[in-house]
Amino acid sequence: MSKIVKVDKRYALNNSYFKNRKYNYPDTLLEIVLYWKEFGELPFEYGGDNWVFDTMIERQKRHGVINSQYITPDQTARQLVELTNNFIPKDHKVLDACCGTGQLTKYLLENKFNVTGFDADPEMVEVCKYIYPQSDFKLFTIESKPDYEDQRETSDKWDLIVSNPPHKQKDLIPFLNWLSTSLTNEGKAILLLPKGFLTKVRPTKLEEYIKRLNVLHREDMAESFTYTKCAAEIYIVGLDESYKSTTINQFQKQELKTGRIMEKSDLRKIQDISLSKISINPLNPRKRIVDAEIAELAYSIKEIGLLHPITLRYKDEKLQIVAGECRYRAFILNKDETIPAIIKEVTDEEVMLIALTENLERKKLITC
Known part of the structure; x- marks a missing residue:
């Protein structure tokens, strides 16, 4: 609904509103919420105590249940x-x-x-x-x-x-x-x-x-x-x-690979890292990055924030990207100075494996 218009007749929610609503009356739950925010009232008559739930139930009566996401009674x-x-x-x-x-x-x-x-x-x-x-x-x-x-x-x-x-x-x-x-x-x-x-x-x-x-x-x-x-x-x-126990054993294996005792907090800690200290990973198998995709991601990050920190490692006295080059580029496009990141110790072989796996899964993820 492009414009929120005040309804000229408020039908009862139960068995009436979604059956009789005019084309410009709010239909989806979000449209109804925006109407409620705009006018301080609902576009239908309602006397219950949980209008969000009851609205969805009435709407399902007209449109059916979607995506097996059944609303909790x-x-x-x-x-x-x-x-x-x-x-x-x-x-x-x-x-x-x-x-x-x-x-x-x-x-x-x-x-x-x-x-x-x-x-x-x-x-x-x-x-x-x-x-x-x-x-x-x-x-x-x-x-x-x-x-x-x-x-x-x-x-x-x-x-x-x-x-x-x-x-x-x-x-x-x-x-x-x-x-x-x-x-x-x-x-x-x-x-x-x-x-x-x-x-x-x-x-x-x-x-x-x-x-x-x-x-x-x-x-x-x-x-x-x-x-x-x-x-x-x-x-x-x-x-x-x-x-x-399996998790603990995997953690111990990582200690052996890296040659030093790593604290668990090293892997959990998210730090704000200056973009100027980060370098691109030349081992990244993804050679073509579409500017339009980066722009879309940058807008998404600006609107809802970064959902996952990028992963870095120390390499040649700089912090090199292990996973998250698109997110890094999006932060640059947004003119940010720092980016949330986790610093890990990984080998070149592990970097390549992670990069390949991330690229294969990219189409399924909300962020690249």
């Missing part, structure tokens, strides 16, 4: 959040992963949590920013990413994650990979998943990721999804001890 959202009260994360921080319309965020905030959220749908991210300005929401896509040896040591870590992710298996496989690399060793995740999903043994990659997790508790959802027969249940999971 009120009672089930409360149930998930009630389970979070068994845990006290550092600084009361919790991640609402795949936040959607913010159903879980709504009740997490009521329980005094400090909420950060992300979603792959830019409209949902904008909706959550408007509805819950006290929280931080980012655009982020979970895709199939390579299992680098040190991935668990460099990714963002959370003591507590809650999520109702998309329920298709093709989406849940990369989600579980991401989840296992995003929990602290003692962290917990409270998830709404298809019933029995964490007992699957096929395909092999899914089984591998499931084995990284230890199921601590499971229970049925208090209220079923609307407009779908999908059976789901709530899981509380933590990292399996065997996976923690």
Whole structure:
């Protein structure tokens, strides 16, 4: 909707608005949120206590459920959040992963949590920013990413994650990979998943990721999804001890490769590095970089920030890019002076492997 126009007749939301709305009345949830911000009222008559959820349910009645992202019903959202009260994360921080319309965020905030959220749908991210300005929401896509040896040591870590992710298996496989690399060793995740999903043994990659997790508790959802027969249940999971041990062993292998004892904080620490101290990696197999793509990335970074720091290594008395040349170029285009980065010790062979893998996965990632 190019221009927000005040409606001349406010239909009731229930069974009426989406059936009778005129062409210039707001339709999508984001359009309705923008109307609400502009005029201080909703474009329809509503007497309930959760208009965001009820609006999406009414809209689904007309358009159907999209992308298997079933909206968490009120009672089930409360149930998930009630389970979070068994845990006290550092600084009361919790991640609402795949936040959607913010159903879980709504009740997490009521329980005094400090909420950060992300979603792959830019409209949902904008909706959550408007509805819950006290929280931080980012655009982020979970895709199939390579299992680098040190991935668990460099990714963002959370003591507590809650999520109702998309329920298709093709989406849940990369989600579980991401989840296992995003929990602290003692962290917990409270998830709404298809019933029995964490007992699957096929395909092999899914089984591998499931084995990284230890199921601590499971229970049925208090209220079923609307407009779908999908059976789901709530899981509380933590990292399996065997996976923690594997991570430690991989870290020790890295120490042997580099010839020095590395502190874990070396790999986790994100630093602001001056762009003038960084050099391009001549081993990067990607020789053609499109200026238009860099400009688009630069605009995205300026609007929503950098989602992932670049990776550097010391080489010939300079800091050389291991991964993230496009992000580096985008920061230059934005005339920034520094860029968030992680400094690692890697060999030329490892640099080539990482660069090749990153380029193969580039089309699947939200940033290059």
